[in-house]
Each structure stands twice: as structure tokens, then as C-alpha cells.
Amino acid sequence: MTRQARIVRAAWPVALLLAALVLAGCGDEGSGEAEEPNAGWVQITAPTTAETHTAAQDAASITVGGDSFISPEGEGTYRVCSCAGIGCFFGNYCEEHYTTGVTVMVTNVTTGFAHVADQDRSRWSYEVPLEPGENRIKARAYDKYGNAATDSIMVTVPTAAADPPPEDPPEAGLWRAPVYTGGTTQLELRVTHDPAGNERWAVHGWGFCSPSYCDWGTVPGERLPDGDIYAIWDFGWKTTEMWAGMSASYPGRLEAYMWDDYSDADGRTDRGSTGTFVRVP
Numbered sequence: 001m002t003r004q005a006r007i008v009r010a011a012w013p014v015a016l017l018l019a020a021l022v023l024a025g026c027g028d029e030g031s032g033e034a035e036e037p038n039a040g041w042v043q044i045t046a047p048t049t050a051e052t053h054t055a056a057q058d059a060a061s062i063t064v065g066g067d068s069f070i071s072p073e074g075e076g077t078y079r080v081c082s083c084a085g086i087g088c089f090f091g092n093y094c095e096e097h098y099t100t101g102v103t104v105m106v107t108n109v110t111t112g113f114a115h116v117a118d119q120d121r122s123r124w125s126y127e128v129p130l131e132p133g134e135n136r137i138k139a140r141a142y143d144k145y146g147n148a149a150t151d152s153i154m155v156t157v158p159t160a161a162a163d164p165p166p167e168d169p170p171e172a173g174l175w176r177a178p179v180y181t182g183g184t185t186q187l188e189l190r191v192t193h194d195p196a197g198n199e200r201w202a203v204h205g206w207g208f209c210s211p212s213y214c215d216w217g218t219v220p221g222e223r224l225p226d227g228d229i230y231a232i233w234d235f236g237w238k239t240t241e242m243w244a245g246m247s248a249s250y251p252g253r254l255e256a257y258m259w260d261d262y263s264d265a266d267g268r269t270d271r272g273s274t275g276t277f278v279r280v281p
Contacts, residue, residue: 044139044153045066054158055157058157060130064126067124104116110131113128139152166197168191171191172189173279175187175189175278178276184206186206186213187204187254219231238262253277254276
């Protein structure tokens with residue numbers, strides 16, 4: 001669908017016949033609408049004459065361009081056009097009188113970017129920065145007499161579909177010991193992924209206490225080269241290290257080896273234990 005530029009009418013002064021003949025020679029680059037007297041208009045023709053345009057995926061900018069024409073109210077007739085036809089017989093008259101006075105401002109209404117377009121007679125263009133999504137691009141032509149006209153186009157910048165988040169590894173989740181005989185009673189292994197897809201682990205542990213579990217808190221974890229998830233809790237009087245992975249003997253269960261390293265002040269003997277845990281729905 002071709003856009004119709006909004007027309008802004010201006011009074012047409014009494015002009016010399018010579019000026020009218022020169023105007024007839026300046027219309028070669030415009031459309032029929034450009035030949036109307038007392039009219040001011042601007043039209044976007046690039047990247048398309050349609051009302052909408054889809055840019056390349058993740059495009060950072062696009063060149064917008066078109067044609068412009070304004071008939072002012074004041075003396076003389078300022079027009080951006082090529083010198084052609086009868087007007088060219090009068091030397092630089094067309095160049096001097098018909099290529100000045102008109103400015104085209106290009107704006108990305110969405111982002112607030114605005115800049116005066118590059119102009120070559122009736123043609124204007126400018127490379128406009130874009131942002132992802134919809135960008136409303138507006139062109140406004142105006143002269144020193146207050147004549148103005150606008151046209152606009154909606155440019156959409158598609159973005160690549162985001163990759164689906166990685167599935168959680170099987171170790172992630174809340175795990176509980178099926179039989180409470182002491183030691184570690186519950187583990188919660190949580191995982192997130194950085195932008196590069198690398199795992200970031202956090203491990204929450206609980207120990208056997210009565211009447212309720214002892215909350216060890218959450219510490220950072222990491223996946224070791226052998227595949228186990230490793231974490232360590234420092235209680236001051238002892239440290240507890242954990243190596244956890246999916247059990248080979250009990251499919252669907254988590255197996256964790258815990259090592260308690262007691263301080264010299266505590267005096268107890270260091271010890272290790274292995275336990276299996278079932279997933280808590």
C-alpha cells in the first residue's frame with residue numbers, strides 16, 4: 001500500500017511567466033503530485049513506499065530516503081529538484097533558486113534520534129540507527145516560510161529467537177535421606193547458567209538434629225571434572241565436604257560422600273560417610 005504524504009497548502013503569489021516556465025522544467029524527478037501549485041510534500045521511497053518495512057535481523061541501522069518539494073509563500077519559489085527542460089536554458093537560475101531553502105529532518109520517533117538528511121536536489125537520504133523491535137521513522141521537510149510536510153514508515157527489526165534455557169541436570173533438586181540414622185539428612189542442589197551456558201551451583205545442607213534438622217545454610221558448589229558436585233561447609237569447629245552425584249547402584253537416587261574434618265580444639269576423629277537420597281517432589 002503506497003503512502004500519501006500529508007499535504008500542507010500555502011498561498012501562491014503572483015509570479016512572472018518566466019518563473020512558471022522554469023518550474024515546468026524542474027518537475028522531471030517528482031511525481032504528478034509535485035507539480036501541484038501551492039503544495040508542500042515529502043515522500044519516503046526507500047527502503048520502500050509501503051507503510052511498513054521489516055529490516056534484516058538484528059539490523060543496527062537503515063538508510064531512509066525519498067523526494068521532497070515545497071512551494072513557499074514568500075518571494076521566489078524554493079524547490080529541491082533537478083534542473084531540466086526549459087529552465088536549463090537560463091544558466092544557473094534553477095540551480096540558484098530551486099535547490100535552496102528546503103530542509104529534511106529525519107527522526108526515529110521510537111528512540112529520539114534526529115538528524116538533518118543529506119540532500120541532492122529533490123533526493124534526500126540518511127542512515128538512521130535502529131533498536132530491536134518497532135521503529136517509527138519520520139521525515140519532515142520544511143522551509144523558512146513555515147511550509148512543512150511529513151511522511152513516516154514503521155521499520156521492524158526482528159531479533160533471533162532466544163535459545164531455550166538448558167535443562168536442569170539430574171542432580172538438581174531437593175533430596176532427603178530415606179532413613180534418618182544421623183549425619184546429613186537433606187540436601188538441596190540448585191543450578192543456574194551464565195550467558196555462556198556454564199553451570200553455577202548452590203548447595204543447601206541439613207544435618208540430623210532433634211526435634212528439627214540443623215540448617216547448615218547454603219554454600220557455593222561446583223561440578224568437578226569427574227562429574228561430581230562439590231561443596232564445603234565451614235562451621236569453625238569442623239568443616240564438612242560433599243561429593244555428590246547420581247547413584248549407579250540405585251537409579252534415580254542421589255549419592256553423596258560426606259567428610260567431616262574436626263578442628264584440633266574439638267578433638268574428635270575425622271570421619272566420612274556415604275548416603276543415598278531420594279528426590280522430594
